[in-house]
Amino acid sequence: MARKRKLISAVIPCYNEESGLHELYYRLGKALKAQNSWDYEIILVDDGSSDKTRLILEEMAKKQSHVVAVLLSRNHGHQLALSAGLSVAKGDRIFILDADLQDPPEVLGDMMKVMDEGAHVVYGQRRQRDGESLFKKVTAKGFYRFINWLSDVPLPVDTGDFRLMSRQALDELNRMPEQHRYIRGMISWVGLKQEPFLYDRAARYADETKYPLRKMIRFALDAITSFSIRPLRIAAFGGFLFAGLALIGLIYIIWGALQGNTVSGWASVISVILICSSIQMFVLGIMGEYLGRLYMQSKGRPLFVIEKIV
Numbered sequence: 416m417a418r419k420r421k422l423i424s425a426v427i428p429c430y431n432e433e434s435g436l437h438e439l440y441y442r443l444g445k446a447l448k449a450q451n452s453w454d455y456e457i458i459l460v461d462d463g464s465s466d467k468t469r470l471i472l473e474e475m476a477k478k479q480s481h482v483v484a485v486l487l488s489r490n491h492g493h494q495l496a497l498s499a500g501l502s503v504a505k506g507d508r509i510f511i512l513d514a515d516l517q518d519p520p521e522v523l524g525d526m527m528k529v530m531d532e533g534a535h536v537v538y539g540q541r542r543q544r545d546g547e548s549l550f551k552k553v554t555a556k557g558f559y560r561f562i563n564w565l566s567d568v569p570l571p572v573d574t575g576d577f578r579l580m581s582r583q584a585l586d587e588l589n590r591m592p593e594q595h596r597y598i599r600g601m602i603s604w605v606g607l608k609q610e611p612f613l614y615d616r617a618a619r620y621a622d623e624t625k626y627p628l629r630k631m632i633r634f635a636l637d638a639i640t641s642f643s644i645r646p647l648r649i650a651a652f653g654g655f656l657f658a659g660l661a662l663i664g665l666i667y668i669i670w671g672a673l674q675g676n677t678v679s680g681w682a683s684v685i686s687v688i689l690i691c692s693s694i695q696m697f698v699l700g701i702m703g704e705y706l707g708r709l710y711m712q713s714k715g716r717p718l719f720v721i722e723k724i725v
């Protein structure tokens with residue numbers, strides 16, 4: 416009996432990507448076919464798109480035996496769509512990429528070689544990014560360094576979800592029940608041997624980014640709250656600092672009163688109130704971010720709802 420060939424699963428979350436899907440299938444299919452001695456499956460997740468993405472994926476899955484379409488019940492967001500795809504993947508190696516071809520599928524062969532040498536995760540690290548706004552580049556660069564500073568586990572900088580991972584690494588990832596997912600960080604947390612792979616990030620093949628500022632901020636908050644409680648500590652430290660300052664101020668006032676000079680100072684009183692109350696609101700806000708996530712997690716809802724797998 417012939418030994419079963421090993422399987423690569425490519426997993427791609429797609430949200431309103433109708434214009435790029437055929438090109439994606441073509442280029443990715445070619446890269447996968449080039450891995451002789453490996454079988455492959457292409458798992459395309461429709462994240463509740465409002466354009467023709469869903470139809471195209473269904474069609475593809477019916478026509479092409481390699482394609483699996485995972486159709487979510489509504490828009491769940493990039494990280495959850497990816498998690499849904501990963502939960503379906505059966506491969507011995509798993510290749511994650513975006514639908515917009517910003518991550519070149521052609522580097523798969525080189526990533527496979529790094530993995531042959533024993534790595535469990537080969538993550539794409541961006542040397543440069545094309546076709547993205549200066550704002551996006553600057554905020555992304557700053558963000559990756561900031562989150563790395565906050566986090567207790569080292570998180571590689573300039574790294575998205577583009578990567579090749581082993582079955583074992585994926586099994587560990589799939590065991591994590593957290594709702595607010597920062598997948599690239601969670602994979603770092605797993606450990607095992609992880610190697611960077613330098614590449615140049617291309618411009619989007621079609622359409623525009625599905626990450627408007629609002630989603631970027633939410634994503635950043637998810638990343639920070641799931642990898643660090645340092646903001647809470649900083650808030651506590653700020654409290655101590657201001658208590659110290661208040662004490663000094665109080666001593667100064669009492670001493671002044673004993674000397675018999677009470678100061679009439681509306682401006683100074685108001686500004687102290689404004690500063691202190693805004694700091695309090697800010698600290699409450701930080702606590703609220705953690706509390707809200709704790710609450711959502713405590714409901715124990717499933718992470719995503721798959722309507723249909725074709």
Ligand code: UDP
Pocket residue numbers: 427428429430431432462490491492493494496497512513514515517623624625626
């Ligand atoms: N995406 C998704 N659901 C969303 C938003 C994005 O599945 O709610 C997918 C999108 O189709 C793409 C990937 O996530 O495959 C990355 O999105 P995008 O390219 O817009 O982000 P950027 O590269 O601009 O950071």
Ligand code: MG
Pocket residue numbers: 513515517619624
């Ligand atoms: Mg993109």
